[in-house]
Amino acid sequence: MPEPILEIRDLTVEFGTEDGVVHAVEGVSYDLHPGEVLGIVGESGSGKSVSMLSVLGLIPMPPGRITAGEASYKGQDLLKMPAKQLRELRGGEMAMIFQDPMTSLNPVFTIGDQISEALTTHNSGMKDDAARARTIELLESVGVPFAERRVDQYPHEFSGGMRQRAMIAMAIANDPSVLIADEPTTALDVTIQAQIVEVLKLAQEQTHAAIVLITHDLGLIAELADRVVVMYAGRVVELGDVFTIFNSPQHPYTIGLMNSLARVDIDQERLEPIPGQPPSLVNLPPGCAFHPRCTHSQGRAICRTDIPDLREPVAGSEHRSRCHFAEELVGLGSPVSAAVEDER
Amino acid sequence: MSETQPVAADLVSATSSNGNDLLRVENLVKHFPIKAGVFKHTVGQVRAVDGVSLSIRNGETLGVVGESGCGKTTLGRTIMKLLEPTAGKIVFDGQDITSFKRREMRPVRRDIQIVFQDPYASLNPRMTVREIVAEPLRIHGLYRGGEGQRRVEELLRTVGLSPEHANRFPHEFSGGQRQRIGVARALALNPRMMVLDEPVSALDVSIQAQVVNLLEQLQREFGLTYLFIAHDLSVVRHVSDRVAVMYLGKVIELGTREQIYGAPMHPYTQALLSAVPIESPTQRGKRARIVLEGDVPSPANPPSGCRFRTRCWKAQEICAQEEPALIPRAGGDHPVACHFAEVLSPFNLAEQARVRQAAYEAKRAAETAAGANSLGNRSS
Numbered sequence: 001m002p003e004p005i006l007e008i009r010d011l012t013v014e015f016g017t018e019d020g021v022v023h024a025v026e027g028v029s030y031d032l033h034p035g036e037v038l039g040i041v042g043e044s045g046s047g048k049s050v051s052m053l054s055v056l057g058l059i060p061m062p063p064g065r066i067t068a069g070e071a072s073y074k075g076q077d078l079l080k081m082p083a084k085q086l087r088e089l090r091g092g093e094m095a096m097i098f099q100d101p102m103t104s105l106n107p108v109f110t111i112g113d114q115i116s117e118a119l120t121t122h123n124s125g126m127k128d129d130a131a132r133a134r135t136i137e138l139l140e141s142v143g144v145p146f147a148e149r150r151v152d153q154y155p156h157e158f159s160g161g162m163r164q165r166a167m168i169a170m171a172i173a174n175d176p177s178v179l180i181a182d183e184p185t186t187a188l189d190v191t192i193q194a195q196i197v198e199v200l201k202l203a204q205e206q207t208h209a210a211i212v213l214i215t216h217d218l219g220l221i222a223e224l225a226d227r228v229v230v231m232y233a234g235r236v237v238e239l240g241d242v243f244t245i246f247n248s249p250q251h252p253y254t255i256g257l258m259n260s261l262a263r264v265d266i267d268q269e270r271l272e273p274i275p276g277q278p279p280s281l282v283n284l285p286p287g288c289a290f291h292p293r294c295t296h297s298q299g300r301a302i303c304r305t306d307i308p309d310l311r312e313p314v315a316g317s318e319h320r321s322r323c324h325f326a327e328e329l330v331g332l333g334s335p336v337s338a339a340v341e342d343e344r
Numbered sequence: 345m346s347e348t349q350p351v352a353a354d355l356v357s358a359t360s361s362n363g364n365d366l367l368r369v370e371n372l373v374k375h376f377p378i379k380a381g382v383f384k385h386t387v388g389q390v391r392a393v394d395g396v397s398l399s400i401r402n403g404e405t406l407g408v409v410g411e412s413g414c415g416k417t418t419l420g421r422t423i424m425k426l427l428e429p430t431a432g433k434i435v436f437d438g439q440d441i442t443s444f445k446r447r448e449m450r451p452v453r454r455d456i457q458i459v460f461q462d463p464y465a466s467l468n469p470r471m472t473v474r475e476i477v478a479e480p481l482r483i484h485g486l487y488r489g490g491e492g493q494r495r496v497e498e499l500l501r502t503v504g505l506s507p508e509h510a511n512r513f514p515h516e517f518s519g520g521q522r523q524r525i526g527v528a529r530a531l532a533l534n535p536r537m538m539v540l541d542e543p544v545s546a547l548d549v550s551i552q553a554q555v556v557n558l559l560e561q562l563q564r565e566f567g568l569t570y571l572f573i574a575h576d577l578s579v580v581r582h583v584s585d586r587v588a589v590m591y592l593g594k595v596i597e598l599g600t601r602e603q604i605y606g607a608p609m610h611p612y613t614q615a616l617l618s619a620v621p622i623e624s625p626t627q628r629g630k631r632a633r634i635v636l637e638g639d640v641p642s643p644a645n646p647p648s649g650c651r652f653r654t655r656c657w658k659a660q661e662i663c664a665q666e667e668p669a670l671i672p673r674a675g676g677d678h679p680v681a682c683h684f685a686e687v688l689s690p691f692n693l694a695e696q697a698r699v700r701q702a703a704y705e706a707k708r709a710a711e712t713a714a715g716a717n718s719l720g721n722r723s724s
Contacts, residue, residue, distance in 0.1 A: 043548035159639040189411035190577065191636045194619035198635055216549065219621030223628060242625045260553035262578040264605075264620045265627075271582065273553030277518045
C-alpha cells in the first residue's frame, strides 16, 4: 500500500458548553491513501465530521479544542501549521464540498466570481480572463448547461442540484489531492443525488484526488467508498474495506445499523432497530459506549467497565473492530445483506 | 378466462373503488396564489396539487412518494382540510366533507390525525409532555380529572415511553422519543386514520426503524388507516400496501407495493427507483442507473401535456399535446399516466435500462443543441 497522504492519530476534540464538556472525538486514528475514497459513516453526534474538520481548522475554537493527537498531510503537521499556511492548503490542495451549497456559497457574488476567486487566490499569476475561461470550463465539466451564460448568475438563480455542481467545480478548480465531501447529497432529492454521485465520480477521474466521504447514508458508502470508518459516540468502532464492512461486519453497532435499514430492493418482514437512544456526549456510559444498546454484550461486566481497544487486524487485512467479543461475531455477518445476496 | 381473473382483481385492488374505502378524493386541486406588486394582485398560481384522485381503504397504508415540490405534503394537508381545497371532492367515511365548516369538521378531526416530520418544531417547548398529549383531549372536552391523567399515562406507555416522562419538557428528549410523543398526541382521540407526513425523515437510521415498527404495531393494534407521505422510497416500500407516485402535483402511477416496486411502468417511477443507492457494495456496477437530467420544472408554470416530458427520454410530440390519463395501459395491471408506459424492473433488467439510458442521452444531446440556439435568440 502506498504512503498515506493524510494521517490522523489519536485525535481528541472537545467542546466546552454550558452543560459540560462534550467529548465529540475521542482518540480517533485513520489514514487516507492517495486516490482512494474513504467513507466515514456514523449517525448524528458520532464525530464523523468533527474528526475531519477540526484538523483543517474549520471548527470554531473556542468552544472547540483539540486536546490530543496528531494530524499530518504529506508529512506536514496540520495542527502546528500557521493559520495562513493552512488557509493556502484549504481550497487548494485540500478542497471541500459541504452539504448545503446555499449556505456555503456567497449570495452577493456571482457563481463565476466565486470560482474565479478560488482560482486567482491560489494562482497569483492568473489573469482575470484566463480565470473566467477556466471557470466556464469547470462548470461545463460538472454538467452545468449553458455555462457561458450561467457563470454570471447568482447562487439563488441556481437550483439545489446546480448549486452543488458549482460547489464541486469550485472544489476541483485547483486540482486538489484531497477532496473532503461532507454529506454532499443529503439535502438533495434522489434523482438529483444520482446526478451528483455521477459528477463526483467524474471529478475523481479528472483530478485523481483522494476523497473523504463523510455521510450517514450507507447506500452512498456502498456505492462509492473503497475503505470505511464506522464511528459511534466519538470513537472509531470498526474499520476495513467496504466489502468486509458490509458483508462481514464484526462490531454489534455496524451489524445493528445494517439490520435497521429499510431496503428499496427487497421486501423485509420486519426491521430490526437498535434499541435505546444514542448516548449523551457530555456523559458517556462507562466502558464501551455502545454497551447500553448492545444486544451482544448480554450483560457481561467487561463491556460496562473497560473501554475496548481496536482489535489487531488478522494478517493480510486491515479489518479492525472495537468490541471485546469481536471474534464471536465472525460469520454472523449481516443477515439482511446475506439474504439479498442469496436471492440473486 | 381463468387467466384474466387475477388481473381484474389486481386492478380493483389498485384503483380501489369498492365500498371499503375510508377516504376518497376526486380531482382534488389546491392552488396557491402568487401575489405581487403594491396592491398584491394575483399574478399566477402555484399548482401544488392539480387533480388528484385516489382512495384509501380501511386499515391499509397508502404510501405517497415524490420529490420536493411534488405536492405530497399539500395533498395530506388538503385531505385533512388543514388547507381549503381549491376544487374537487373529499369523501371521508361516506360523508362529503369538502365544504364542511369549522364546526362540522370537529367530529371528523377526531377521526383523522396528523404526525409531522420535525419533532423539534411540532411540539410546544413550553408545555410538558402531559400537557401536549392531553391537549387534544381537552379541546374535545374529553379530559376529566383522574381519568384524563390515566389516559395520558396509558398513551405514553402505548408509544413506548414511561409515564414518569409526563412532567418533562420536549427538549429533554431525543428525536426518536419526541416523535413518540407526537404519535401519542395523535392517538389521544382514538382516530381511525393518521396522515403521517415524513414521520421518520428527521431521525437517525437506527431510530427510524424503532418508529416504523411502532407505527406498524399501532396499526395492527388499533386497526388504523395510514396515509404515509415520504420521499424515502425504501421506507415507503416497507410500510405500504399500495403506493401513489407523485410528480408536479399529479399522481403519475398508482399500484400495490408489488406493482410499483416490482414492475413499475412510468419512466419517472423507474428513474426514481434506479436512483436510490443500494446498501450493498456487491451490487456496485451491476445495476444500471437511469440518471435523469435537468430539474423539476416550476409548479407555477408546469409543462403542457405530460408534466414529466421535459425530463423524459421517451417524450414525443403527443406528450406535449395531450395529458396522459391515469389508467391501466399496455396490458399492465395498474393505472399509470404515460403514453408510452411499459414494465421495466429497476433491479433486474439492467441491460434494458442501459438501452434506455442511451436513447435518453441522445435525445437530450439533440435538445441541448436546440436549446442553446433558442436561448441565444432570446437574449440577443
